[in-house]
Amino acid sequence: MGWNRKVLRVNLTAGTCTEEALNMQWADEYLGSRGLATKYLVSEIDPRVDPLSPDNKMIMATGPLTGTMASTGGRYTVVTKGPLTGAIACSNSGGFFGAEMKFAGWDMVIFEGKSAKPVWLYIENDKAELRDASGLWGKSCWETEEKIKEQLQDPLVRISSIGVSGENQVLYSCIVNDLHRAAGRSGVGAVMGSKNLKAVAIRGTKGVSGIKDFGAFLKATNDAKKVLADNAVTGQGLPKYGTQVLMNVINEIGALPTRNHRDVQFEDASKISAEAMHEKRASDGKTHLVTNAACFGCTIACGRISEIDKTHFTVKNSPKYWGASGGLEYEAAWALGAANGVGDLEALQYANLICNEQGMDQISFGDTVGAVMELYDLGILTA
Ligand code: SF4
Structure with missing residues (x-):
């Protein structure tokens, strides 16, 4: 199915962005963004970790259908240890951000550590870099989207960001993408704020790879769309x-x-x-x-x-x-x-x-x- 087989790991403490291979055994065994990202999270963190500490991790993940023409396949998931309940938080959002991550060639982005100062992540296809967000800190999600698009001179870039709520680590802060879609529940925005990560902006032009039998996929998605329409x-x-x-x-x-x-x-x-x-x-x-x-x-x-x-x-x-x-x-x-x-x-x-x-x-x-x-x-x- 439509996996790029690539994970971006962003270490906010060190300021590094590195590429690694997606664990395809896990991708098969824990189907979908939620299952796969949860498997990664529980494999990488101590379950007793303070959700708002640098030792917690936050994963933005797509699923095998994200970015394809399958209805409801445009969504993405944020998985982390949540500050609201202390349990695994899994928050899911629609819009266009998830598809853009797939188009840029990534299946998943894992954030770890904490940046010393506010930063935002810019992904343009294979390239990924952390940029200074001091001018964005204190801005709303809407202002952040506008300013990043202005700075990049690219109205088509897709952005997920936190507002003042996430910066202040309000325990039910969300991560807003495309102005009014949100990974809304469980306080995932507070975790993003605790890492001094203001926004993630993605521009992808690669399309979706990995579909083995495109004809069969096309028929299956069209049949499913007919079921939905009827x-x-x-x-x-x-x-x-x-x-x-x-x-x-x-x-x-x-x-x-x-x-x-x-x-x-x-x-x-x-x-x-x-x-x-x-x-x-x-x-x-x-x-x-x-x-x-x-x-x-x-x-x-x-x-x-x-x-x-x-x-x-x-x-x-x-x-x-x-x-x-x-x-x-x-x-x-x-x-x-x-x-x-x-x-x-x-x-x-x-x-x-x-x-x-x-x-x-x-x-x-x-x-x-x-x-x-x-x-x-x-x-x-x-x-
Ligand atoms: S929220 Fe509505 S429009 Fe968006 S993917 Fe789900 S069903 Fe489709």
Whole structure:
């Protein structure tokens, strides 16, 4: 299958980037980015390691289908010992970054050690080098992407970065790629921040190698795409409504955790649902949803691109938030909304943007705020 058979090992303490062969026995035995990267991680670290110490490692990995035309094959995975739970963290992201890693000729990048000063990694096909990130430290994920593209004079470079959240090692920081896709869960962004690694930028022009029988692969992927297209969920529900389609469904069956799990239904669920994203606003006659969007090579195209009402109190003085951006997904809409009793769709879109901008996991953030609100209600926390 589509392996490049190459791993990039980046030692941040020494400032070196070295190439090594992918362990093909492990690639066969632990199929997929998650299994393979986990095998590498547990083979290389002491399980008792402090997740935020230089002795922890962080692996960005692709799978055998990444970068191919297989639907959902554009994803990549970050595996590390996670600071939030102390267990193995495996966080997965869509967009285009994973495919670009494959196109540059790498299956996996292993980060070890800790840089003495902030750095970012630039990979251009076979070349890899660490660059000074002192001018990027303190910047958001969005500003970081913009500045790296400017510096490289390359609008097509794909970037994963941490925001201020990851720099400060907030335990549920994420790694954001392509502006609004994220390896979001388990605090992988905090590990990246602990290593003084601000961003990884990749430009690859090689395509995918290693597919033995391209004709058979083409037939298999096309057959699978037909199955997805003919299915009511992957062919209709997800492209039209995205994952947020779950909001009304889960609320109806009484399984929507509301106000820090104190209730199981939210009276304003319909106001923050996927259907509401399609409704025209009274203020400007536009729908919240601008279009759906796909990760690399995916025909499901469940991603959401939306716009906030420019007159809403959250953004009316902030033009930078007026453009189209990613969201909402079901989990973010639930955690920022129902989990806190908030039924204002614009407010959720705004909170979602801030989390993407600063590299913070919307789900853990929303749930944490919900817990704080209950603790306040109970008098355990005070103003
Ligand atoms: S478009 Fe949706 S289904 Fe396809 S890879 Fe991206 S997140 Fe997954």
